[in-house]
Amino acid sequence: xxxxxSGFAVAFLGLAAGFAVGSAFVALLIVLDxxxxxxxxxxxxxxxxxxESALLAGAMYFSCADFFRWTLPLPNVxxxxxxxxxxxxxxxxxxxxxxxxxxxxxxxxxxxLKPYLFALLMAMALGKVAGSLVxxxxxxxx
Amino acid sequence: xxxxxxIRLRRRIVVPPEAQxxxxxxxxxxxxxxxxxxxxxxxxxxxRPEDGHLLVIDMLHIVKxxxxxxxxxxxxxxxxxxxxxxxxxxGVVKPRRTLFALAWVLLFFGSGMAIINFHxxxxxxxxxxxxxxxxxxxxxxxxxxxxxxxxxxxxFGMLLFFNRMLSRRWNDEPNPLExxxxxxxxxxxxxxITDEYRKKHEREEEGRT
Numbered sequence: 001x002x003x004x005x006s007g008f009a010v011a012f013l014g015l016a017a018g019f020a021v022g023s024a025f026v027a028l029l030i031v032l033d034x035x036x037x038x039x040x041x042x043x044x045x046x047x048x049x050x051x052e053s054a055l056l057a058g059a060m061y062f063s064c065a066d067f068f069r070w071t072l073p074l075p076n077v078x079x080x081x082x083x084x085x086x087x088x089x090x091x092x093x094x095x096x097x098x099x100x101x102x103x104x105x106x107x108x109x110x111x112x113l114k115p116y117l118f119a120l121l122m123a124m125a126l127g128k129v130a131g132s133l134v135x136x137x138x139x140x141x142x
Numbered sequence: 143x144x145x146x147x148x149i150r151l152r153r154r155i156v157v158p159p160e161a162q163x164x165x166x167x168x169x170x171x172x173x174x175x176x177x178x179x180x181x182x183x184x185x186x187x188x189x190r191p192e193d194g195h196l197l198v199i200d201m202l203h204i205v206k207x208x209x210x211x212x213x214x215x216x217x218x219x220x221x222x223x224x225x226x227x228x229x230x231x232x233g234v235v236k237p238r239r240t241l242f243a244l245a246w247v248l249l250f251f252g253s254g255m256a257i258i259n260f261h262x263x264x265x266x267x268x269x270x271x272x273x274x275x276x277x278x279x280x281x282x283x284x285x286x287x288x289x290x291x292x293x294x295x296x297x298f299g300m301l302l303f304f305n306r307m308l309s310r311r312w313n314d315e316p317n318p319l320e321x322x323x324x325x326x327x328x329x330x331x332x333x334x335i336t337d338e339y340r341k342k343h344e345r346e347e348e349g350r351t
Binding site (some may be wrong): 015016017022037038044046065081 | 297
């Protein structure tokens with residue numbers, strides 16, 4: 001096989017793999033209803049393009065930065081922004097996942113705990129916060 | 143004179159606080175022109191501050207209002223049996239810009255982290271080196287030829303899913319995100335309407351005892 005042909009094959013494979021990953025990624029986020037929730041929050045109806053561009057830019061920039069080692073000379077304080085936002089994003093992802101799986105409605109219905117719904121939600125959120133803190137500060141401290 | 147009034151309620155209206163809602167705000171009606179002129183400005187409901195920012199106007203209430211103003215007309219109803227009224231300042235729902243900027247940044251960093259997480263999870267660098275080795279037989283070559291089309295492919299795949307190229311659409315179909323947003327809003331409306339009916343019912347029960 002000539003170098004050009006194999007190079008073309010590699011590039012084609014890369015494009016195909018990217019297509020699969022990109023559309024699967026979006027499909028997952030859509031199934032989890034994260035964007036509709038944000039749209040409701042910000043009352044930005046009929047502006048889905050703005051949200052799509054955020055997802056697109058994030059995925060493209062960070063996969064390129066990851067592969068090609070694009071480093072930015074930012075001070076340590078700049079870490080605060082991605083840290084907070086990524087934390088919120090993972091939190092939303094986790095909450096959305098439990099919602100899609102109907103965990104809470106089933107638990108509250110079976111155990112007749114509807115009046116304590118808010119306390120249950122708080123328990124889940126606090127549990128996640130405590131678990132994350134214990135994990136990072138104690139279990140994976142070194 | 144034909145005394146039938148055909149009426150279809152709007153699904154959702156936005157009004158300023160303490161607005162006087164008239165029949166023309168909540169419904170489209172088809173009737174004899176004389177009747178239309180008389181019925182459209184009828185007051186249906188005045189929004190009170192204690193009503194909160196979402197309320198429901200029931201078709202039965204509308205029918206009652208029409209029958210009081212014009213006894214003897216036959217009312218034919220179509221479409222949804224209720225209108226959802228949203229009370230907002232100045233009668234328009236304004237997008238919240240700060241929150242919107244925060245949401246944009248949230249999605250940017252979030253999707254970036256998710257894609258890196260995925261690559262780490264499936265050990266993507268090793269897979270890429272292996273694919274390049276299998277196809278080219280060249281073991282020590284940085285697989286940029288794979289990575290550049292891959293990164294572009296991620297973007298194209300997402301665009302394909304969102305059904306558009308930049309701001310131009312490929313066709314008139316709504317994209318899955320828009321459908322999902324619509325379904326979400328529908329579910330919220332459904333919940334609000336059911337909940338408002340429940341509250342109304344409870345108030346009536348209390349009033350009776």
